[in-house]
Amino acid sequence: MRVRAVLAPAMILTAGLCLTAAAAGCTSAPRSRPPAAHPVSATPGHSAARPTATISEPVAVGCPAAPYGPRTYAPGSSKTVALTFDDGPGPSTAAILAILARYRVTATFFNIGTALATRPWLVREEGDAGYAMGDHTWNHRDLVPLPAASQAAELSEASAEQRSIAGTVPCAFRPPYGEYDSTTLRLAQQQRMGVWMWSVDTLDWMAGGSSSSYWVQRIIRLAEHGGALPHPIVLMHNQRKGNPATVMALPAIIQFYRSHGYLFVTL
Numbered sequence: 001m002r003v004r005a006v007l008a009p010a011m012i013l014t015a016g017l018c019l020t021a022a023a024a025g026c027t028s029a030p031r032s033r034p035p036a037a038h039p040v041s042a043t044p045g046h047s048a049a050r051p052t053a054t055i056s057e058p059v060a061v062g063c064p065a066a067p068y069g070p071r072t073y074a075p076g077s078s079k080t081v082a083l084t085f086d087d088g089p090g091p092s093t094a095a096i097l098a099i100l101a102r103y104r105v106t107a108t109f110f111n112i113g114t115a116l117a118t119r120p121w122l123v124r125e126e127g128d129a130g131y132a133m134g135d136h137t138w139n140h141r142d143l144v145p146l147p148a149a150s151q152a153a154e155l156s157e158a159s160a161e162q163r164s165i166a167g168t169v170p171c172a173f174r175p176p177y178g179e180y181d182s183t184t185l186r187l188a189q190q191q192r193m194g195v196w197m198w199s200v201d202t203l204d205w206m207a208g209g210s211s212s213s214y215w216v217q218r219i220i221r222l223a224e225h226g227g228a229l230p231h232p233i234v235l236m237h238n239q240r241k242g243n244p245a246t247v248m249a250l251p252a253i254i255q256f257y258r259s260h261g262y263l264f265v266t267l
């Protein structure tokens with residue numbers, strides 16, 4: 001069954017007024033190790049080749065059991081926000097990491113396997129700095145048309161690549177384009193990865209590599225719509241072509257959520 005990523009209108013806040021403010025607030029600095037990436041033994045000589053269409057053994061042996069089904073709310077009981085960056089690592093990743101470190105907030109990176117292989121030093125930097133690294137498949141294909149074996153390979157090969165590079169495995173998964181079916185959900189659970197969608201879409205990818213103030217302000221405005229939610233998950237990107245507008249918008253987005261009393265959490 002094809003299940004499109006239909007979120008409730010109240011959860012996709014791409015228009016409308018931002019609700020207000022609570023007390024100024026606390027944030028959490030990145031932990032020394034990410035909660036969603038548990039160390040396991042590395043696999044020397046792991047190949048970054050395209051996954052074969054075979055069902056691989058689950059590799060996320062270091063993760064706790066994951067519930068079945070997608071989640072769209074950031075964890076935590078107080079006001080929490082999860083900043084998420086998809087499709088990396090890319091040319092904007094280092095700048096994003098520097099901003100997160102400067103403001104001492106944490107975030108989750110849903111990385112692509114092929115991008116991991118291209119920029120492995122950034123994968124290690126994300127892990128060493130304590131950010132969560134999630135699985136965003138090997139090659140960012142729409143999973144729904146694929147047979148189960150190919151879907152499984154897309155998930156497991158990306159996990160294996162992270163393990164090979166960083167010595168950790170992802171415990172979080174986000175399907176490309178937000179598209180999944182019951183097979184995807186079953187496979188993610190089998191590989192001990194929670195499925196995390198988003199509730200606030202900044203549409204930052206539409207900037208297409210532009211750094212114009214139009215795009216920067218648009219991204220900030222859309223991100224701030226999450227202020228209407230108690231536990232927003234904010235979708236941003238660090239793609240191969242670069243996301244300079246996202247980088248320029250990020251300090252204002254962090255300051256907005258900090259000033260509205262949100263705790264920054266990982267998925």
Ligand SMILES: [Zn+2]
Nearest residue numbers: 086087176177
């Ligand atoms: Zn993506």
